[in-house]
Amino acid sequence: MLQYDNSAFYFFALSSLSFYLVPSWWSILKRVVNAFTVSDEAIGAVTRTTAEKKKAEEIKKETKGISTLLGNRSFLLHVLFTLAVTAIFCWLLVSVSIDGEVNTFDPFHILEIDTGADNKAIKKAYRSLSLKYHPDKNPGDRAAEAKFMMVSKAYEALTDEEAKRNYELHGNPDGKQSLEVSIGLPTFLLDTNNRNLVLMVYLIFMVVLVPFGVYTYYSNSSKFGEKDVMYDTYSWFHYTLNEHTIIKSLPELMAGSAEFRKRNMPKDSNEKSTIAKLLSGMRSQMQKPKYNHPVCVKGNVLLHAYLLRKTDALTAGLKEDLRCMLRLSSSLLDAMISVCQHQDSLQTAMNCIELGQYLSQAMWVKDSSLLQLPHFTAEEIKHVEKGKQKCDGILQYRDLPDDQKKGMNDFTDAQKADVAAYLKLFPDITVESKVFVDDDEDDKVYEGDLCTVKVSITHNNVKEGESIGLAHAPLFPYPKQAAWWIILGTKEGKIINIEKISATAKTIHHAIKFLAPRQGEYNFDLWVKSSAYIGCDQKESVKLTTLDNSVLPEYKIHPDDAELDDEPTLFEEILNAHIEQDSDDDDSDDESDAGGDANKKEAVPDSAAAKKKAQLQKARQAAGGDDDDSDDDSDAEEVYAEK
Structure with missing residues (x-):
């Protein structure tokens, strides 16, 4: 008789939770160790020039140390959930230590008497327990009903000779069992008082939580296409990009990406006024905006503030919004280029690539390529361009002898070393x-x-x-x-x-x-x-x-290859064997019906051949060939083989 078993439930729950806890704690410990031991090169915090020092420090601040763990919301939620599951795991361990024996069929334990008790004690215990747990006295109580059946089974095992012999030999009054199991669920599920609570928890889990989780996962994953870019963003690029799109209009198009529509909505009037002020100051260096939506305007202004190196005028919140845009800029540029490839717009695709260059170096279309040099500003570039040795760009400047490189008269030795390192x-x-x-x-x-x-x-x-x-x-x-x-x-x-x-x-x-x-x-x-x-x-x-x-000379098939092509395939051999068998059956039928008539005997081969040809033609028609009665058997076989 199967019964709900608390101990079996404890062991089952412990083994199930361990499948989550072991990899979860491993990932948490790995994350903590990496936060303190990961190398600078692994996180991209390299310092090849002093110009990269500030960026390297910012990257290390975001990816190394205890602050990176405490500031990561998803990591903290992961840790809290793992701690909660660990607490449940510890409670189960304590429960196992108290009640760790999985239920077995022990009639003395079921009847609540000592092992080896006499018949009088057995009968007395049976009467007491059967009256206590009888279904008539406990209507609707499944736990009492199960207990009553177990008491009856235990009494039978101790009083019935055959049942007692089976119990002593096999541990079960019903004889040897191929498999002995119990239900690994807690016994409180059978308690009538807990029925409504159990049903409510089951409904909440199966009707609310599971469908909500599936819906959330599907709705979020269905929004993204290739390169982890949203489908709405691809639609926006298909709508706005064309073969006439110029590079100065691309920041506005990137600002309209679906990834920014929630974040870049202006939050208050102060932010709106800041954006309006920045827009008026950069209007001469921007392409005239085509879209007046607040998200497009804000994103366009933020990107131009970065490209024109005017981010000092941004508030802390706007700087964080800009960082989010720059973090997604590479994947968005790849999506823009793929759309241009689909539209066969070569020049627009090249403009998108150049926008990626400008975003990497925080420069814009009118800036000289010399602005990429560390510590160079517009003043140093003017000095270089006014020199006797004409220099149109960074490649020409690199090829100049060191004594002819202008623009570094006021540089320190460390700054000059940075320029030399960058040119390498x-x-x-x-x-x-x-x-x-x-x-x-x-x-x-x-x-x-x-x-x-x-x-x-x-x-x-x-x-x-x-x-x-x-x-x-x-x-x-x-x-x-x-x-x-x-x-x-x-x-x-x-x-x-x-x-x-x-x-x-x-x-x-x-x-x-x-x-x-x-x-x-x-x-x-x-x-x-x-x-x-x-x-x-x-x-x-x-x-x-x-x-x-x-x-080109006509390609001729080698005779050996032609012979291989003429050989029948396995399917053709099976088909021919089936046709010949049908023909033999027809021959025997015709001979028995002829009764020795010579004219009918001569007609048998003709009818068999006709039937074979008809079957081959049907096979050819099924494969898509023409139905031509004038084709011979070999032609039909060749057509069918080709198909």
């Missing part, structure tokens, strides 16, 4: 490209061939075996991994391929595959653009000559 970090690349067809020995490309453009990017300022490392972006508040965008497009502005390569080796290889166009000569444009630096992009021309594929 700035990408110095060599781009090589080659067009070929795989497994083609004559290096000729014919119409319809699968062409491969192999692009090789070599970092001349990186030693063999070293990695590129993080980009030098001291004003971008998060670690920025340097990457390259490789774009292949036509002269007409159509995209053949665009892809982001995040490899960090000295030499990077990338293959672009596409089908060769019609016969003629083509010049494609190949761009290699940085995702984090301004002024190091390169452009090459890829020439392709395609020939008419009609001049």
Whole structure:
């Protein structure tokens, strides 16, 4: 007789909770250890120049130390929930220590008498307990009913000879059992007084909590598409981006992303006035806003304040909103570029890549690329541009001899060392490209061939075996991994391929595959653009000559291959065997019906052949072939084999 067993419930609950507690405490301890022992390089807090020192300190402040744990709401909730579960686990351990024996069938224990009691004591105990737990005296009490049945079973085991013998031999009055189990649930569930409480808890869990959890998970996950960008954001980009979108309008479009619509809603009148004041001060350096929604206006102003390096005028709350926008900017830019690729808007995609460069360096379209140099301001750039040695950008400035580098007269030795260190970090690349067809020995490309453009990017300022490392972006508040965008497009502005390569080796290889166009000569444009630096992009021309594929020799099948093609497949052999068996059955039927008639005997092969042909034609029709009665058997088999 199965019964509710508190001890079995304790053991079951302990084993179940351990599946959560062990990995949960492991993750908590790992998080705590990492908060104090993680290296600076692992979290991106590198200091290659003094300009990066402030950023490195901010990153370490956010990711290292006890303050990072106490300020993380999700981590604290995780710890509190784990502590609550641990408390339940400890209570179960105490309960097991008090009542740790799993219920077994012990008739003396059930009748509440000593082991080995005589028949008089057994009968007395049975009468007392049976009267106490009889269903007539306890109507509707399932616990009393179960107890009454167990008392009856125990009395039978001690008084009935056969039941007593089975109990002594097998531990059960019913004889040997293949499996002995009890219900691993607490006995208070059987208490009539707890019925309403149990039902209420069950309904709340199954009808409220579980559906709510499923709904919340589904509703949140269904909002996001590729690159963890919301579907509403993709719709917004599809609506606003086109082949005529200029780079100065892109900050406003990014500000309209669905990820910012709740956070960037102005919170009070003071924030509105601050945004209006900033907007009036930057209006001459901004594209005229196209959308007047408060979210778009606020986000547009915040991004321009960052790009123009005017964040000192922002309040603490606005700075935090800006940090949130910059944290999501990389994934949003990737989404914008994928939309441009879908729309085949090459120039707009390149504008989005350049916006990523400006966001990394906190610069805007009219700024000189020299502004990326540490400690350089507009004054130093003017001094460089007025020098005798003309310098149009950072690449020319890097190639100048040290004694001809202007703009650092007022710099300290440490600041000059920062500039020298940055110029060594700035990408110095060599781009090589080659067009070929795989497994083609004559290096000729014919119409319809699968062409491969192999692009090789070599970092001349990186030693063999070293990695590129993080980009030098001291004003971008998060670690920025340097990457390259490789774009292949036509002269007409159509995209053949665009892809982001995040490899960090000295030499990077990338293959672009596409089908060769019609016969003629083509010049494609190949761009290699940085995702984090301004002024190091390169452009090459890829020439392709395609020939008419009609001049190619006709492909002839080798005789051995042709013989293999003629061999029947396993399915055809089974089909033919089935047809021949049907034909043999028809022959025997015709012979028995003929009664020795010679004319009918001669007609048997003809009818069998006709039936075989008809079946082959039906098979061919089922495979999609034409129904032509003039086809012979072999033609039908070949058609069916091809299908």
